[in-house]
Amino acid sequence: EVQLLESGGGLVQRGGSLRLSCAGSGFTFSSYAMSWVRQAPGTGLEWVSAISGSGGRAYYADSVKGRFTISRDNSRNTLYLQMNSLRAEDTAVYYCAKEPTVTTGSGAFDIWGQGTMVTVSS
């Protein structure tokens, strides 16, 4: 079964840091681009960051550029999101998500994790 399992969420003070992890299983992890998508309470989905299968290319939303860093360890089938200088508006459920096809990235997501909550207190 194809699965993604996030961890690392929690409560952090404004200006603090947090690292999220996402463990993939049931598929050839290194073949697929991966993304982080977040959803603030009661609102819609916001794409945050993406990384190619090899890890050679990374993409960021303007709202997190310069503060968040996406990375992956294909030997561990794990995706990461390092979040620094956290703001109240970063409070959200963070999902990791897999692309449906083997491409450099198409902005579509067929498998989602269960999400991990990040709360930034002010």
Added chain:
Amino acid sequence: QSALTQSASVSGSPGQSITISCTGTSSDVGSYNLVSWYQQHPGKAPKLMIYEGSKRPSGVSNRFSGSKSGNTASLTISGLQAEDEADYFCCSYAGSSTFAVFGTGTKVTVL
């Protein structure tokens, strides 16, 4: 990176067809045939319903179909069923600098 525009809510009776629209720009929806659609029930992760504009993943009912005209993509749900009541989001690839942008979301109510 402005969100794609969706109507806030759409409703229909069981068995009817409804269409949800998703309006972007020539930099996203209009430039790529890479619009995807997601269904989200309360407290659950989103589920992919359509990708690359009109392709259905394995296991998704053929009652769901996608199309595009210009800068506007559409999701049609035919034979509306109670379990279709959920939030629906579109998403478009937007190039290597912006990558992806989601829609504002549409709440579908089955009357």
